[in-house]
Amino acid sequence: MRSHYCGELNEEHRGETVTLCGWADTRRDHGGIIFVDLRDHTGKVQVVVDPDEADAFAASQQIRNEFCLKIAGTIRERPEAMVNADLPTGKIELMATEVEVLNRAAPLPFQLDENANEEIRLRHRYLDLRREPMQHAIRLRHALVRSLREHLNAQHFLDIETPILTKATPEGARDYLVPSRVNPGQFYALPQSPQIFKQILMMSGMDRYYQIARCFRDEDLRADRQPEFTQLDVEMAFVDREDVLNLAEGMIRTVFSKVLGVGLPRPFPRMSYAEAMTRYGSDKPDLRNPLELMDVAEHLKHVEFKVFSGPANDPLGRVAVLRAPGGSALTRKQIDGYGDYVAQYGAKGLAWIKVNDRSAGAEGLQSPIVKFLDDAAIQGILETSGAQDGDLIFFGAGDAQTVSEFMGALRNRLGRDLELLADEWKPLWVLDFPMFEWDDGSQRWFSNHHPFTAPVSDDPAEVAAAPREAISRGYDMVLNGMEIGGGSIRIHRPEMQSAMFGVLGIEAQEAEEKFGFLLEALRYGCPPHGGIAFGIDRIAALMVGTESIRDVIAFPKTTSAADLMTDAPSEVSLEQLRELSVNVIRRRSE
């Protein structure tokens, strides 16, 4: 019935009779001649309805933007003067002998070629998705997923589904809960990831598993975070860290080559978490950015200026500088803007020095703080920072963690603002994460990754005795500053798993309730295993070159986790609630 797509046509089809389906892109009348631009996802072609045939098209005269049409006719060459070389189909046109309006279109709520705001686009997502950029994004996403599947299938991985209605997990993100009608007062949780199931599969002899898995986390949204998102979940048995890294890296390299024609480095560079924090102030550094944090504490231990000397002499403190190339051209207002920016990340202040003439020593510097520094300190700072004339040096001082974080954020910001990012793909493995993080609020340890991650140490007693020193066998894959994948070698011995729960303050009884099945499964000969999960939405967004994963999700949610098209979430009837034995608590503010 449809013999061609618009964009598939070219001069070689001259003389052929074809049928096209698509949308009227635009319609124009010129003294009796009707032109219709017909568009589908492959491109568009101009249709001419001959005036001699006008009677037959009386009805079609109503055609306008976005009418859904079926048009039959003969391909012919366009008159010389009309040829449009910019369009693939610019040298031909379709002489229509039959125009059928498959469906009329009401006036559009927004112009498809205009930059409508995201709210209106999401409300009418069916129209938004017709736009070329969205067509491209969704089709590229498909190519990505298809390519990932092909790669894993070829290596004998099994695609195995795991439950969507599952058990609530302690720790981690908030769960989305689903009330059980059959079991009043009880709830399923939607999976935050198939983590436990895939580990169980390793104990079940399915030694190479993958799944394109939808995951759910009831946390606030970001440009790169949706409440439901898609991950490529992979797990392998009888492997060590190197096996997983090799597989994952090879897969990503293949996929980038196939989908984008991009060659990623081989192997990917590797870096410890500690090094990433020290040099880049981030556990997911963007290596396209040439800037690095430089420690200058050694030059400042002796200075009067307490803001610097305090942290410089504190083992838990840090004083780091970041060089902004050409930054001396920044206005006071812009510099203050950076101060406000880092304040968001907990910075108490952002000292700076403009380097006007390095050879002139203190005289060549312009800064509110230089008067607090002696020549030795100044020389040390200039040397360490590598600042040139015309640069500006930013200072971060305080608690090491905070300094690293806000200086890392500043590094990203400067990279963008000063356009320092290399036009390259920069993948990276970040390794050797600490096992645990201490939470002051609740006075307890939290697992940095998840409680099934194996420590480097094989000795449960050692881990239990010194949680602060424990390093995990986890790994993150970072691409251009975005964390696109992460995983670990898992604990496969019951003794170690018990030690983990011990450190995390999960009582034996609680562990039994929450994970009894896993602990028991571990007792029956669990193979060493590990895996990784990739954020499909994030990878697709990187490939498409968009900031937000909403652009690569057909039906995404807004910042308040709503779907503007379906108007979900919404209230339900009392009947439904009663059936589920659920009561809704109305808060005062409502």
Place this chain on the structure above:
RNA sequence: GCUGCGGUAGCUCAAGGUUAGAGCACUGGAUUGUCGAUCCAGCAGGUGUCGGUUCAAGCCCGAUCCGCAGCGCCA
């Protein structure tokens, strides 16, 4: 929970204290071939909502809702 930016015609935006404008869209007309054209004419909102301040409020203040970015959160 917090911070910032935004909300004015169907859409994108403008607006200095009288009567809130423009482009696009839409409607009608003109044009025998151009590339989301052109020309003419027309239709169209009382400024997200609620409440204040003021002689006077899109413009100021307070609350609230929605969208976006970020912080917290996201094992």
